[in-house]
Each structure stands twice: as C-alpha cells, then as structure tokens.
Amino acid sequence: MSDTTIDFAGLNLPAPLLAAVTDLGFTAPTPIQVQSIPHMLEGHDILGEAQTGTGKTAAFGLPALARLDPSKRHVQMLVLAPTRELAIQVSKSLEEFAVNLKGLRITTLYGGQPYGPQLRDLERGCQVVVATPGRLMDHIRRGSLQLDAVSCCVLDEADEMLNMGFLEDIEWILEHLSEEAQMALFSATMPQQIRRIANRFLKDPKHVKIAADQNAKANITQKAWKVTGVSKQTALERLAETLPYDAMIVFVRTRGDTVDLAAQLNGLGFKAAALNGDMSQQQREHTVAQLHKGRISILIATDVVARGLDVPRITHVVNYDLPMDSESYVHRIGRTGRAGREGEAILFARPREMRLLRNYERQTKGTIIPMDLPTAEELGRHRVGRLQEELVKCVEERNLDELKSMLTDMAEKTEQDILSLAAALLFERQRKKPLKPKPDPEPRFDRRDRGDRPERGERRERGPRRENINFDTYRLAVGKEHGAQVKDIVGALANELQMESRLIGQIRLFGEHTLVQLPQDLPPYAQNDLKTIRIRNRQIDGQQTDEVIPPRPERDGDRRPRRDGEFRGRRDGGGYRGNREGGRDGGGYRGNREGGRDGGGYRGNRDGNREGGYRGNRDGNREGGYRGRRDNNGGSFRDGNRFEGRGERREGGYRGNRNDRD
Template sequence: MSNSCDFSSLGLPEALLNAISAMGFTSPTPIQAQSIPYMLDGNDILGEAQTGTGKTAAFGLPALAGIDPRQRASQMLVLAPTRELAIQVATALEEFAVNMKGLRVATIYGGQPYGPQIREIERGAQVIVATPGRLMDHIRKGTLVLDSIQCCVLDEADEMLNMGFLEDIEWILEHLPEQAQMALFSATMPNQIRRIAERFLKDPKHVKIAADKAQKANIVQKAWKVSGLNKMTALERLAETLEYDAMIVFVRTRNDTMELANHLTNLGFKASALNGDMSQQQREHTVAQLHKGKIDILIATDVVARGLDVPRITHVLNYDLPMDSESYVHRIGRTGRAGRSGTAILFARPRELRQLRFYERQTAGTIEMMELPTADELGKHRIAKLSVELAECVSGTELTEMQELISKMAEENELSVEQLAAALLFQRQRTKPLKPNPDPKPRFDREDRRERGDRGDRPERGARRERRPATDFETYRLEVGREHGTQVKDIVGAIANELQLDSGNIGQIRLHDAHSLVQLPKAMPGETLSKLKAIHVRNRALAAEKTNEVIEPRGDRPPRRDGGFRGRDGGNRDGGRREGGYRGNRDGAPRGDRNERSGHRGSRDSAPRGERTERRPRRENFGNQ
C-alpha cells in the first residue's frame, strides 16, 4: 500500500482525525499507511521498522478507534521495554485521544508507588501502558485483570528481548484473552521474536518498512579519532563551538554521567545527568527540564536510548561507543526525528575505528571523519562570541552611569579608557582565554603505527636518543587527596588539559590523605596560576598554592636530569604518572618499594630466600638481606 494519501482516507473516526490534524499531521508515514487499515480490519500485525518512523501512531490510532470510552475496563494494553518509552507512548496516546471523552490512560512502571497506579486502574483506565516487570506484579496481586483486553501491542520487541524480558512477555501473553488482537513492532526480527509471533499472533500481516535513505540523510554522521586531546577536552570544545539547540552525550557508566555533567556545569554549561540510579521522579524532572530549555546538554546512559523524543535534540554525541550496532542506531535516532535534521558524532579510539563499518552497514549511511576546532579556532570563536555579547549589551543596556564611572577611574589612575577596557577584558577571559595555548602534538600509538606500516618517530637501533631539556620546577600544594578519591592520573589529566601543558612538563606528584603535591615549571604566567587554582578534580577546586614542602623520592632510583623519573612515556598506560614517577610494577607500586610492599622476594611459602638454607644451603648468601 502506498503512503501517497492522507489520514482521512484510512478509515479513522472523526475524533482521532481532528486530534492529529490539530497536532499538525497531514500525511501518514509508510508504516502508518500500511498498518492502520490492517488493524482497523481486525488483523494481527507484525511490523518491522526502524525507530523514528511513526510506529506509535501506526498502532495507537487504530487501537484507540476500537475502544469504547463508556466502558470502564482495560481494553488496550501496550508493553514497552523502558519507563521512558512507556511515558512517551502514554503521552502520545493521550494526545491522540484528546477528543474521546471519558478515556483514561494509566502508565504502569517500576520506581513508582503502587497506590496511584492501582487507583488509575480502579477508576477504569481503558488504556494500560506498562513495562513487563511492574505489569506482572499487578497481575499477581490481582490489582489488574486482562480479561477485557481487546488489543495488545508489543513495542520495541527486540529491545525487550535484549533486556531479558522474553520469558516475562510470554507469561503476560498467556494471560490475555484468546480473541485479543495482537500487534508486534520491532526494529529487527531475531529468531526469538519470530517464535513469539508464530505462537501468539494469528495469521499476521507482515508490514516491513525498508530504511528510508532520504530520512537517513537527515542525520549527518561524523567521527573523531581520539588523538592529541583527550575525550573530556574534546567534549568541552564541541560543547562550546557547535551550534546546537540541545545535545545528548551517551556514556557507558552511571558514574560517568555524574562526572561529566558536574564538569560541564562547573564550566558554565547547562548540563545534567540521566541514569538508572536516579529515582523516577528525578528522571522525569530532568527530561521536563530538557523539554523546557533549562538543560542543553544531557549526559546519559543507554537507559534513554529508547523512548526519549525531544524535538530540541539536534546533536547526539557518542562519548563512549555502544555495545552493539543496534544500540548505535537507537542512540542516533534521538535526533533527526519527524523530518528534522540532526548530527551524530562519535569518539573512536584507533582500535575502535573498525567498528564504524558495522555502524555504516546498519544505518545504510556514511560516517565522515572530522577534526576538532584547533586552539586558534577556539580562540577566534570566543572572540567573536564575546564581541557579539558586548555589542548586544551596548545596544540593549543603559550604560551612562558605567561610562561616567569608567571615566572617573581613568582620570584618578591616570589611565586611558582603552587601558581600563583592556584590563576588564583580561579579567573576563581568565577562565576561558581568548588565545588558548596551542594543542599538544598527537602521539601515535601502536594501532597508528600498524596502520601506517612504519616505525613512527622511533630512532634507528643504536642511535643515541636526544635528551629532553631540563626543566626547573616549583612545588605546589593541591587541596585534593586520597580521601577524596583522587588518583595521580586525575591530577595529570586535569592540569595537562586545563593549562594546555604537556605532561612531560609535569614533574613529581605525591598523594597524601587530604592534599597532594605536584611539581610544575617555574615562572608560569599569572593568568595560568589563576586558572590552576580554579581547576576541579573529583568536584573539588585544586586551590593551588606554592609550598616549600619537599617531595621525597621513593625507592633508590636516581631522578632523571629533567626532574622527572624513569618510566614509559613518563607515566603508566592510562596516561597518569605513578607517584614519584618511577617505573612501577603491575599494581602500581614502584620497584624501589618492593621490600616495603611485600617483604623479601621469597619462595612459594613466602619465606625469604635467605631463610631457605635447609633446602638450598649453597644459595644462602644470595638471599635478600
């Protein structure tokens, strides 16, 4: 069936047509044009279409057409995999049914008290939208009976399968009346979903909508290869320079949502976290804030990859790559919805670049490699933005009093107005310099070298390596330590990124319980020191101050001439220096500390070699004494 028609030709009742017309919908999408007539005729439906194709209206409109609002009994059931999707579907159904007087929609999901849900059911809600777990609880308690259900819909069936709800779905469907109409909608059709369809659907009409390349073109997909800058700095730079209305940043863990959201908030961005540890009330409030424009950047886990539909979302950023290609499709589907355009960006480490081919195949699209704005471009962006802000302030603000004040200050201090303006501008740009330090040069890792087929910048065997220039250090006290959860790599990363300081110019670091010590180059500019004080690690300001405290070396290995200590690339594998800068063993302890850490190097029963005289008397003089 072609979709070259309007809703009025599909046979929907007048009340529903008026509602969707008021919502601005005129022509049905392909999934709607094919599914609605089949469902109005009473057929079961097996619908296969990607997210964002209008599946809610495809099953919601015909199912609502068969409901009698005068009967206070549950007549329609929609199963959704997540709370967010359940809320979204329920909201859409309420909008479709706005002209159906007496119709009530009950949303049932975990994380909410049972009382309000039971009251909605007892008041005769004709439509039930639920997640599987909470629905099963109500069925077992006897607070919800499915005997009067006329139509049951499984929305995002493949996601319910991925979340382990397969047995729960089968249990629920076994409690439905035999004559109930069934509609199963899914983005993909794995074998387990097909088996459910074969068991519970009666001669279903299979509606399959191929990926619409024109729609896919609405989402521009880009990738940045992580090199030079770390991902945190890259996120900051994009958040500052991209032209976006709202952005979702997907990360892998709940802790990451909080850490990134707090970091961006401290930088002045309107950011917030959304994860499964938050109460349902908190999550709903956060989504509402995103709708209203009080939040511009949402840092989230995949808990919202399905079901979040906010028109403001123009960009999706995959800070961490998803576990599979299908999750990637659903993530980027949060933008470019309903004909709007959107941009999806992902951060890929060199070893993750091969995953991009799978994403392209899954989306029938192309992922373009991109570069981040350089430090110079970032500075120009800040200058242009500040210039516009100042011009708007001049045109929209009464500044007579300020002009008189600055003239008086100039006269009293024998300064020109330009000098005072320059001083104010200097103070204004301290936290965000108008001329940021140049970006560090990217360092090639093993994957890069394999791809390039060369030895990188390694010198020929036997060639003498050029020694790095010596660095004259001063010691600073930082008000973060072990009791705040701080690690050495946190301090190195924060200082290197915020001050645009090469990690080779960071000397020794020593962690204490309530504070830390770090060596930094002498004669740093005043604005750099001011910025150092304001840097946050583990949500605490460093409040850096020069100190005369001495960082005592650990172990007996001599320091290098440049003030640091021997170690691969100046630190450990994750980019952070171990305390003291020594090359350490796997648990992070310096080799010079082995005797302190675990005693002498001994035999399997932990006896020092010097105590093994009975078994091996000849070796007694070779034990560690």
Template sequence: MTTFEALGIDARLIQATDELGYVNPTPIQEQAIPVLLSGTRDFIGLAQTGTGKTAAFGLPLLHVIDAAAKHPQALVVCPTRELCLQIVKEIELFKKYMTGVSVVAVYGGASIGLQIRDLKRGVQIVVATPGRLIDLIERKAINLGEIKYVVLDEADEMLNMGFQDDIEFILKNTPQRESTWLFSATMPPEIRKVSKKYMNDPKEVTVGKVNTANKNIDHQYYVTTAQHRYETLKRIIDFNPGIYGIIFTRTKIDAQEISERLTREGYDIDALHGDLTQQQRDRVMGQFRDKSLQLLIATDVAARGIDVQGITHVINYELPDDVEVYTHRSGRTGRAGLQGICISIVHAKEMYKFKQIERINNSQFHKLDIPSGKDVCRKQFFAFMDKLLSADISHGDYETYVPMLAEKFAEVSKEDVLKRVAAMEFDRFLKYYENSEDLNVRERSKKDFNERGDTKRRDDRSDRQAGGRGDSRKEYSRGGGGYSRLFVNLGTKDGFFKASFLQFILDMSDLKKDALGRIDMKDMNSWIEIEKGAAQQMIRSLDGKSYKGRRIRMNDADSGGPAGFSKKPRRGE
C-alpha cells in the same frame, strides 16, 4: 498527499489531530493505520525512533475499542517508565473528544497501590512496563482475559533489556487477543522468533531499512587518544554554539564525573543515571526539556524511552557495544523530519569496531579533524556577532540611554568598543585555548587494520590453546573488565521471570539497575554480571538469606562456583 481523514479514522480523532497540527501522516502511520483499523490483523512495523510510531498504533486503538465497556481491552507494553508516560500523554491528547475512554500507565518506581486503584476505576487501555505488569498479574490485580489488542512498542529495546521471557509470559496471559501489533526499530532474530511463535501471518511494513540510520542524521566522528577524550568532548561542545544535545557514556560513574567537571567549567549540564531517585530524575528531565540545561549526559539504560524534541546533537563519548544501541542513541536527534548530528569520539584502537558500525548502519560516516583552539575561538566569535546583530532592541526604552552611552564612549573608537566587548565575552576561551595542543590522531591504514586483525586472531587462538578465556568473556560481558560474574542458586523454577528476578536482587541488595550487566537465568540457578565495585555488596546481601524456605547461595562465579560449574562461559550463554 494522504491525510489522516483519508485513512478512515474516527472523526473525533481527526478533530484532535487537526488541533495538534497533524495534517499528513508519516510513512509508518500511512502504512500501518489502514491495516490496524480492522483490529483483526497481526502487524509488524519496522521504523526508526522519531517516525511517529505512537500515533501509528495509538489512533487505531482509540478507533477500535468499546468506550462503553469498562475493562482492559488494549495493552501496550514498552521498555521504560519514560516511554510509558510518553505514550499515555500522546493517547490522552488523541482522545480529547472521545468521552468515556480511559488510559492508565503502570510502571515500576511508583506506588503500585495507586496504580491498582486506577485500574479498578475502569480502564480500556493499559500502557505498562513488563516488570510491573507481571507483578500486577501475579497479584491478580489486573485481568487480561478480555484483552483484544496487544501492542509491543520498542520490541528490540525490551529484548536488549532481557525481557523476552516476560513478553512471552504476557502474550500467554492474553488468550483472547484478536491481534498483536509489534513495533521496532530493528529486527534481531529474537523478535523474529517471538513473532513466529505468537503471531498469525502478520502484515510486515518496513519504513527505511532495518538497522539503517535515519537519513536526516549527519554521522560524524573524531579520532583521538584515550587521554584526550575529555578535551575532545569540550572542543566539540565549544565548536558548536547553541548545541542542545545528549552525551552518552558507558557507565554512570563516567556520566557523573564528566557532568561535574563540565559544570565546574561553566557548562549548563546535568547527568541522568541509575543512582538518581525518581524525583531527581524528573527534575533533571524537566530542566532539559525546558532548555534550562543545554546538555544532558546519560547512560544507555538511564536514557531509554527519553523523547525530547529539538535535540540538535547526540555525542557518543564512548562507542556502544551493539549496533542496535548506536541506532537508538543516534535516533534521539533528527526527529520529526528535522536535521540532526550524531558525533562519535573514537579511540584509535576502536576503529575496527567503528567501521563495523558504519557498515551495518549502511550510512556514510564523515571523519572530521578535531578543531584547533583557534578554530573554536573563531566559531564562538562569529556566533556571538550573529547573536549581537540579531538582538531584539524594539521592546526596550533604549533611546533614553543612548545619549549617556554616546557621552561615555565619546573618547573610545568603534574598534576599541568591539575589542572590549570581545574581551568580556571571550576572555575564558582565549586564555583556555591560547596554547592548546593538536588532539588529532592519524587513522590506521588498511594494512594496519589487516595486521591488527591477524594479530588479534592469533592472540585469541593462543589464549584458547593455553586454556585462557580468549575473547569469550568479551562476547559475554557488556561491561568488559569492569564486571564480575556472580552465581546464585535461584532460577525460573523458583517462580521468577527475568523482570521479577531483577527487582528481587535489587531490592535485596539496595543497588541500582545500572550496576548490573547481563543476567542469564536457568531453571535452577542464574548468573549475574555486576560492576566489580558492587559485587561484594550483592553477595553480602543475598548469600545465606532465605527465599520461600530455600537457603540462597551466591558467590563469585569466576573464583569458584558450585560443583560442576565451569568458570569459562560457554559460547551463547
């Protein structure tokens, strides 16, 4: 079996990896590191999350940079603050025995002044999120002219978040780079397009299959009705004693409401969403990492870049719209060779979409019956007995109390003692599930699917013939009926990139990122998806204001935009 030493990396890096317990490289590390050590070959690495991609590029970067040169030589671009900090943390561990090497994280939500100060001290490796990096470039606070190595980590996530223009801008501003290394879990056409435009004959390595779920993950699903979704979630949690997992919802409102309900019912859970301050977010993540919280409930945007070891379960409270999002959600578990479980709660009407996710992931999904109340109580009872029998009694002076206990329970039979212990532990479960109903729903037959598909196609056709919106809104919108579409007369000609435009409208409106859906930027104007409840706040905040002497116009695109604007979005917008 290959070792890190056999890959040819610096002896000081070998010393650090040995201390970290890294003996044998993962498949992506084994295939990537020998190529990247040359520093001159463009590279594309396709591997699922949790396969060790940070070490796959972090160790070669430390091997090839010049520690004596105190200017940025390597740039790592990633989608989120959490991933940015995680990458820096790992590189710091790898460079333990390399003196004079400095790595700095630059990301939004933190003091840009402090980050500029850190850059001025001299740094060889910069790890950055796109928006903050472009801000630093525009302020001339960072010089990318001598960057030799550019790493695009979680490239598919960055494109999903709308950073394609930003990535291209960054690549254009690194004219002296000797190689570009792109790492991604999936390979959508947009990434292929960027690689063809900015990379020269890249070496491409695929570990596993693209868009294929991690084989260490058992994919399970339960079919229920909309009104029973929450009760189904509770049963799944109760049926898995010792669960340590993440629950995904579509919206921050759902995340907060479910978190509050479960907290009131005695569960160790908290929510992670865009309305939290950075201090609140750090507190929640700290509690989850040290397992003070058993469960974390989060939106996809809020959870991007989270890397926590030992997660046993991922639960999709609601299905995501995109297969790539499902892959990233499920990839939070089953990491580092461990087994994991990804559970989806599926509405009966969502089965058609769920079958598409199953087919594209090319992995077998197992349908399970929602546990009955008796099943839950039985599972909890057995878990408690195992916990009782495995309790460590070697470190307490229990012998002192045994005579008193024996005297106290002299008139009580062993069976009665066990019953009383069970009553104290399980009274809540027994009362709650005593008369619980069956939450299972019969799946539609193949004939039902075909009829549903035919009906859906007929309905779509009728909508289009009648001049209606048909399914085009659903294709356009991430949020479906919960989103409004706004028009604003600002675009790329005003000097915006998508990240800076996003920051501008959020700063102006004092809204959080989670309120936004898709942003479609043109030269002279843009269209913005936003939660319906926040649309008027954004319009009031921007409409009539000025930007560089230009009067801003913003209105509801679906109730009347500017002259010549079609309410019905074109396919592909």
C-alpha cells in the same frame, strides 16, 4: 494508492483522531504508519520490523484507539514497553492522539513509582494501560489488574525487551490474554526468540518491514571525529561551545561518567544534567521535563535510560563512548531527526575503534563523514566573535550613559586611559574561557610502530631511568591490595596516554596506591586522562604529588649461585636466561639467537598460561607491543575497557577492566 501520495485522511481514521493528528502538525504518514494502520483497523495482527524514530507509536496507537469504546471503563488496550522512559513517552503520545475521545483514560504503570497512585487509577477505571513488564506482573499477581477483557495488546521494542531479559516475563503476561485479543509486535530486529513469540501468540500476522533507508535516519547527518591531539572531554567542550545546537544528548558508557561529565560542563557555564539508572524515577522525570522546557541544554546519559526519549529540541547526539553494538548506535542517534526534523549525530572514535564505523554505516545505510574538531585558534576566534556580538547588542539596547560616566571617572582617578580599563574588564571576563586559548598540543607522544615494539612481561618495580628526562611524581589510587602489578601500570599508561614506555620513570607499588614518575611536560589532556584511567577495575585518579619514591633496599649477601640464573655468556648473542629449574619458569632475557629468533627479547614467565613478556621482533613474525596475558587469545583494549576482538593472532593489548554499565 502509493505511500508517497497518501495522507492521514486516506487512512480511514475516525474524525476525532484525524483532528488530533492535524492539530499536532502531522502532514503525511510515515511508511510504517501507511502500512500498519489499515491492517490494524481491519483487526489483523501485525508483525512490524522498523527502527526507532519511524513513527511506530502512531502506527499502532491511532488504529488501536479507533477500535476502543470509551463508554466502557475496563482495560481494552495494553502496551508493553521495555523501559519507564519509553512507557511514559508512549502514554504521552497516546494522550495527545486521544484528546478528542471523551471519557477515555490512560494509566501508566512502571517501577520506581509508589503503588498508591497506580492502584487508584486502576480502581477509577481506564481503557488503556501502558506498562513495563515487571510492574505489570506485580499488579496481575495482586489482582488489581485483569487482562481477560483486553482486545488489543502491543509489544513495543520487543528486541530491547529480549536484551533486558524480559522474554519469560513477556510470555507469562501474554498467557493472561484472551486468544481473541489483537496482537501487534514491533521490533528493530527479528532474532529467533522474537520470532518464536510471534509464531506462538500472533495469528496470521501481516508482516510490515521498513528498510533503514526509508526511516528517519535519512534526516540525520552522521559525523566522526578521530580522537587525536586533545582529550574527548576537551573535544566535547569545544563542540558544546561552537555547535549551533538547541539541545544535545551525550551518550557515555557508565553511570559515574554521566555525573562527572555533567559536573565538568556545569563548571564551565553550560546547562548540563546527568540521566542514569541510579537516579530515582522522580529525578529522571524532572530532568527530562527540564530538557523539554529549555532549562537544560546538554543531557549526559546512558543507553537504557534514554530509550524512548523524544524531545523535539534535541538537534545533536554525541556518542562520547561508542556503543556495544550497531543496534544501540541506531537507537542513540534516533533521539534526533525525529518526525521529519533534521538532526546531527557525532561520534568520538579512537584510532583502534575506527573499524566500527563501517558496521554503523551498514546498519543505517548511511555515510559517516569525517570531521575536524575546532582548533584552539578557531575556538578563540569564535569566542571573540560571540563577545563582540554581545557587546554590540548591549550598546544598541541598553542605556550606558551612567556606566560611561563611571568609566571616565575611574580613568581620571587612576590615571589610566579608558582603553586600558576596557581591556582589564575583558581580561576579567575571559578568565574561565580565554579569548586566546592555549595552542593545541603537538600530536601525542611519539610512538614507535607497534610492530617494532617488543612485549613486556612480568616486571619488577622500576628503578631510576638513565635517560635525561625531567620527571614529576604522580600518585595513583590503585596498589598491591587491588591486584595491581607493574605491568598493569605500564600497560595502562602507555596505551591510554599513547606514550612510549621509555617516558615512564620509576614505579613503586604500595598497599593501596602507587607512585609513578611521568615527564614534567605532560600535556593537559594527558593529565585529565590520568584521572579517569581504570586499572584492576579502579579509577586511578592520578594526581601530581610531592611524595618521594623511596629507593629500593640493597640486596644482602653475595649474588645467587649460578644455577639460579647465571650469566651464560653470548651463545651467538644470547644473554641472561634466568631460572630453568623445573622447566622455563624463570625465563629471562633471551638475547639474539642467530638463525632463528633474531630479535628475541625478554620472554618473561612461560608457566602454563604464558604471561606475555618482552618478546622483541622475531623476523617480523610476531611483532607487537604490550601483550598482557595470553590465556584469552588477545583482544585489544577499547576505550571504556572492552575488548575489540579475540582473533587467532593473539595480538593483544592492555586488557583493562569491564566497567559496570547501565
């Protein structure tokens, strides 16, 4: 019988399980279920290769439950999951499948929960245990759980357990099982370490592999917005206001970002909450429950805590920060479009990240469609339309006679016409969300082509600019004591705000802070970005200040002797060479050397690690901008402070910092 015609009744499931599946609304089994259930019912070991969202829980849960004996109170089935969230989700699904199996009990064991309730559940007796590796090992060592009578063991998302460092723990646990126990291992990918476990612990397994185009990703529309014009935060706010979503999960890179972004959205009237590893298990469970009940519509989460999250309401996934790898991308977007439902996945990609989209398309065997963000004008029309609908609905459903009388009375007393009073009400109503938002800013600061822009080397604190630019002063929460240098400030601001360095005025570093001059017409998105940029692993929290940058002290005495870096004359365009004692440690402005380095500029330090300087254009051979240090072969600065590559060309960018991640 083909996969396209078979139904659950044709899988030889016992009547109680078949009835439960029917009550849950499942109509046709997924490919992984069609291929796995018959083999497991026959007692075969299974090696399953399938992405998340393909129905794996039913694929192993239904046949394993069918082979249990509810009359026996010892543990017969063990499921290992990498995270607490996935363990809870698997337990919930198994309970739904087993609703008609009288006497069957399921216990969930995971860290972050008191031992007392878990010990009581184990003492009362249960046939099924779903656990995370760490807590399961604790119970085995305590003697509160024995695995010698387990007849079926399932490893769910084995590759994720490998990524989280559970490989040795898994082997230790499996060594406590009897050799006769049936084994099922499911993984999205099959790295060598997973195959080694399969070869050691599985007996002649049936290999089930589901191609990406057969899984639930076919139900997900993938879109990408290229980050231009406005900040990612503004983009998310616009999508949250205009998309027809039921619930949305937004993925960010760090725990702190989940809290900050959720707070910002709540301040604008959205129902948002954070979900991260710093929260207690009770808090995380409460947050997910709120999402299920509809009390939360937007969840801001990190990768690890969202593993296994299955909330039918989630219609949209937003990749606010791009994931580290393609597998994580697949797991993320798998939070929507589950069990045959439609879903939409949107990612925010900075220009330098656009190349990653091809990797995601290859992994999902899908197409990522470019999308435009709603403009300020379109947002305004949307707000007016929604307000109009609300007002019409209110007129049709409410008795407004008393309020009309009040309005008429106000008009008489104030000698204002009713239309003006109504307009005043609209004005007050739209203070937080203007019906006519400010126009979108022009494209970010004009930038020369990176190839025409020379490198920057070690710089002294910058003095006043000669150009006619009006500046404001900003205070940055990073300084000399944190290891910050002027080149770090220039590199971060130029790269993250996408502005030319000539638009950066004076910079003065102090112990724990820095003062920097930036243009007075700095657009709102740039002011927002200033608060989140990180330099030397610190969020700079840039704020406008009235502080005045003090002038640099004048030098005392005469200039230094010629040998410490004199003006050498033209030398066919050559200029200030700097200090040459002991080599080229004090290399300075090289100028133009005909026939060789025609565009050579400020070279900076060349001592050992060759910290990049202001190189200029060398006949097109080494064009580039801010190079930073060259002892790691370059690599460009990715949003979120990760390197995009370390190729041999050494065309580096601002290296930034690597934030701690969940």
